[in-house]
Amino acid sequence: DIVAPSILEDSVVGGVEVEEGLQLQLVCLVEGTPEPEIKWYHNGAEVGTGNELTIDFVFTEHAGEYVCEATNCKSNSVRKTIAVVTVISEYDSIVVDAPRSTCSVMGDPHFLTFDGHSYSYSGVCDNLLAMDCQTGGWFVYGRMTPCGENGSCLEAVTLYIGSESIELQRGWLLNRYGNKIV
Numbered sequence: 458d459i460v461a462p463s464i465l466e467d468s469v470v471g472g473v474e475v476e477e478g479l480q481l482q483l484v485c486l487v488e489g490t491p492e493p494e495i496k497w498y499h500n501g502a503e504v505g506t507g508n509e510l511t512i513d514f515v516f517t518e519h520a521g522e523y524v525c526e527a528t529n530c531k532s533n534s535v536r537k538t539i540a541v542v543t544v545i546s547e548y549d550s551i552v553v554d555a556p557r558s559t560c561s562v563m564g565d566p567h568f569l570t571f572d573g574h575s576y577s578y579s580g581v582c583d584n585l586l587a588m589d590c591q592t593g594g595w596f597v598y599g600r601m602t603p604c605g606e607n608g609s610c611l612e613a614v615t616l617y618i619g620s621e622s623i624e625l626q627r628g629w630l631l632n633r634y635g636n637k638i639v
Contacts, residue, residue: 462489462527464537477546477592481512483539485525493527498536517592520544546592580609594619 465486475481485508487493497505500521504510512519522541528534568575568584580601587597596617604610615624625631 458490459530459533460488460490461533462487462493462529462535464525464527464535464539468525468539469537470540472543473540474543474545475515477516477544479515481510481515481519481542483510483523483525484508485510485527485539487525487527489527489529489533491529493529493533496526496528498524498526515542515544517544517546586614 465488468484468486470483473481483497485495485497487495487508495507496503497510499519510523520542523539524536525539526534526536568577581603582601584599584601585596586599589595598615598617599611600613600615601609602612611627613624613626615622623631
């Protein structure tokens with residue numbers, strides 16, 4: 458006898474929060490005769506088959522609705538939302554408060570951007586030289602200080618990765634959290 462597929466309520470987990478970079482595993486428990494074939498959909502697009510859907514490294518694009526579809530025979534199928542996933546990123550709270558575009562600094566100073574534009578100006582300030590635009594996971598800043606009669610020079614470059622920072626100073630000094638390393 459043919460028994461239409463059904464998705465067991467134990468499969469439904471509802472709202473799920475998962476940290477970016479961790480694993481997401483969803484299970485779809487089904488019954489039916491013959492044994493139903495299972496397909497997984499994320500925001501309407503097919504993303505997998507079988508009872509389990511595993512995403513080893515979750516990123517923000519994995520947020521959304523996950524639906525399990527169970528089908529046996531050609532006309533018997535059922536769909537159910539198993540989870541609505543929210544991805545939490547440790548970088549969600551990063552506030553970018555200044556224009557960012559430069560990639561290299563040389564001379565008095567000359568900036569060359571990633572898109573090939575060049576700028577020359579003297580100024581005493583911190584400039585964002587490069588950053589991870591996808592997740593905000595890292596930033597590279599250059600500190601400009603006065604030098605010569607009317608110029609400015611690159612005094613230090615600081616790399617921020619998450620909560621870590623390393624500063625490279627003129628004269629090959631290396632600092633971590635303000636403490637000299639080398």
